[in-house]
Amino acid sequence: MTSSAGILARLLPPLRPEWRRIVGSYLIATTSLCALAAIAVLTALGVGGAVVHGTWPPAVWWFALGGLVLLRTFLTWREMDVSHALAYRVLARLRMALFDAYSRSVPGRRREHSGRAASVAMTDIEKLEFFYAHTVAQIGAAFTLFVGALVCAFLVMPVAAVVMLAGAVAVALTVWAGAGPSRRIGAREQQEREEQSERLVDALGALREILAFGLQSRVVREAVDGTRRSARVTRRREVIAQLVDGTRELILTAVVIGVIAVSLLDGSVDGAVDAGRAALLPAVIALAVAGVAAVADAAHTVSELHPLITSADRVGAGLHRPPVVAPVDRPLPLPPGPLGVRFERVAFSYDDRSEVLRGWSIDVDPGEHIALAGPSGAGKSTVIALAARLWDPAAGTIALVDAAGVAYPLGRIRDEDLRRTVAVVEQDARLFHGTVRDNLVRGVGARTDEQLREALTRVGADDWITLDDELGEHGVRLSGGQRARLALARALCREPRVLIVDEITASLDTESERIISDVLEGFDGTVIAASHRRETLGRFGRVVGVERGGQANDGGGYSRSTPVTVTTA
Template identity: 90%
Template sequence: MTSSAGILARLLPPLRPEWRRIVGSYLIATTSLCALAAIGVLTALGVGGAVVHAEWPPVGWWLALGALVLLRTFLTWREMDVSHALAYRVLARLRMALFDAYARSVPGRRREHSGRAASVAMTDIEKLEFFYAHTVAQIGAALTLFAGALVCAFLVMPVAGVVMLGAAAAVALTAGAGAGPARRIGAREQLEREEQSERLVDALGALREILAYGLQDRVVREAVTGTRRSARISRRREAIAHLVDGMRELILTAVVIGVIAATLALDGTVGGAQAALLPAVIVLAVAGVAAVADAAHTVSELHPLIASAARVGAGLDRPPVVSPVDRPLPLPDGPLGVRFEKVSFAYDDRTEVLHGWSIDVDPGEHVGLAGPSGAGKSTVIALAARLWDPAAGTVALVDAAGLAYPLGRIRDDDLRRTVAVVEQDARLFHGTVRDNLARGADTRTDEELRRALTRVGADDWITLDDDLGEHGVRLSGGQRARLALARALCREPRVLIVDEITASLDAESERIISDVLEDFDGTVIAASHRRETLGRFGRVVGVEREGVEREEAAATAGPLR
């Protein structure tokens, strides 16, 4: 089993650009903590001297104390300023790294829950941002202060150093004793929160169905029950934490008694210079042990972070479904076709969807894909857009001379400018129509965007400044399909790939979209169940699990299963 330190260390590579800032945060925290300890020691030294010698501390003492107070004040402000700024940078770094990992490994190919992925991207990373920006520095500063205090104690009063070592060992034991139960309970708490997140995502995604079937009371009951379970587990974890904290407070009290008792046991009496020095030594010992206690408390509270770090680390280590481009090839100008050559593909450990499947789509040709549900039409679409790589075989773009350019040898930027894909459940983004049409395209003028709306017959019911709402919630299915197609056309691709875009649409919307596809000046590959849509294509290919394509005459294509 990977250690907690190993799990947290797995996330350091994405944070490499911030290491200098993390080290700077540690240095500021260490200086601030040492200044606080020095204020306590200096104050105790001055008070002890005043009591024993019945005279005010010298001017240098006052100046040193004032300087330390000012330094501590400045460093406290600076530490929080630096750590908060660093926390936002850590948050951005981890989220960018996680996004890159998901971009390399599309979640849809694996049986994963979007609620869990959202929880990792939002909740887990938010828990970790302050740990790397602040907590790491605080733990390092506490251990540094203890080491410094221990050395000073051995130099000034060795018996105090011995007491400090014993107390630090006791603190470590209490941390170890409470860590196991706290970790187990924390893991249960986190699991409960994940399941609650999944339930809520499911409920929000199926809101219409819940209202239609009158399930809202059941959803609320399940949410309340889950919250109560999570709260009970949280209270148990907090009770253990309070018990361990109480034991540490007893240890700190024992440090004071131990230093005095050990001094008396060795010397018999305490007087003169030793009496004036004893309060300062006690403060030094308590400050050192308290730093260890604070570090131990922080470490004992890390179990939720460990679980979060493990999930984020697993997300970052996802195996890619698209391999990095090696020795990229430049794409030629002019029209491009698509070639599938003995392509095989499977989802996870399931049966192959495609096996040895081949097809040639000439540059500028319009081809429809037919076949029953589960035959692999959507898989062909995803492979042609290189959302995934095939398990075997080759998918390539082909120029007019018949030269092939494998997708695995094409830079992603070049590929995305050349190939546009519109899926059945294509999502619109929150924002205006203008924002959505301009996504992923080079700079486009409003006039160019309006022409795209006109091409899909949307210019008479929506404007560029209209707000779509989340996922285009204010639009019908046909309207969303038209805007998704317009967004793809704004990129001016040479290959347009469409997956069941006319499914469940009214006849008018299907006619408009079919007209756009028929008039598209470039290569079109469109998967569909609908006979009316496929009837617009000069060639219809039946997608089968094995073998080469099965062609059907477009004019006589009958009902499809």
């Protein structure tokens, strides 16, 4: 099993650009903690001298104490300011790295739950941001202070340093003793919250169905039961934490008593205690308390990290997902002009399931419009995803082809070039929360309002919606046909040379289907459209049938596609 330190270390590479700020946060925290310890020691030294010798501390003592108080005040403010700023940067770095990992490894291929992915991206990373921005610095500062206090105690009163070291070891052992139960309960707590997140995502995504079938009370009951289970697990974890913290308090008390005892025994002569040692004793006690208390605070923090370790493990797993598309090596620039698509003996399967495509070959000429037909599960949507390079095939080659027949394999095309060239509209295309304008300009750069309105006009949406209309989450206020038209308009705004469409006319009314079919028919470029509706298929001059097992067949007056040779530039 990977150690806790190893799990947390897996997340460090994305945070490498922030290492200077993390080190700076550690230095500020260490200076602040040392200033607090110095205030305690200096105060004890002054009070001890006043009690034993009956004299007030000298002026330099007052100036030093006042300066340390001011320094501690400033550093406390500065430490929180730096930590919060760094926390936002850590949050952004981890989320960018996670989203980048997901862009290379589409979750849908691995049949993952979107609620789990959302929980990792939001809840888990939010737990981790302050750990790397603040907690790491606090733990490092605590151990730095302990080492400094131990050295000072050894120079002044070696026997007190021995007691300090023994107390610190005992405190560290409490972390080891509580690690097993805390980690098991922390993992269980995280699992309960994860399952609750999945339930809520499902409920919110199926809100209409829940209302239609009268399932409100059941959803609420399941949510309440899940919350109660999570609360019970949390209480168990808190009880263990309180027991361990109580043990540390006892150890700290024992250290104080031990320092007093060994100091008196070591410094006694015929039962009398040297006055100088007596005046110094409060300062040594304060130094011992500061050092061991710092270790106790660090141990408490480490004990509370077990739920965090689970979150870090999940984020680390997300960051190290195996990619479904390989990095582009020796990229090829795409030529101007129309481009076709070529499949050369392509094979593909989902996870460990049987092959969806096997030896699948077809040529789509530049500017040609073809439709893919076949029963559900035959692989039409898979062909669409492969043509857009959402996934890489297990075998074979997919390439864009220019008018001269030169092929440009998708694996040799930079992602930004491919996305500008190929636009995809899926059956369940998601609209983003925001205005129509916000959705149309996603990823396309600058577009004028006139260009955006022209796209709305092309899909017949200009008479029922405006650029400033709010869509709601996933376009919830729109019908299925309206969402399909806006998704198609968004793709047209990219001005692609290849337009790939997956079943967007499915379950639409006749008017919406006609409008979308008109747009596809009039598109000046290559079109690949998957559909099972005869009305849509009838608008294409060439229909490619996709059989189960991945072969292409005669779907409407054409010969079976034959393998072709792929050339590279």
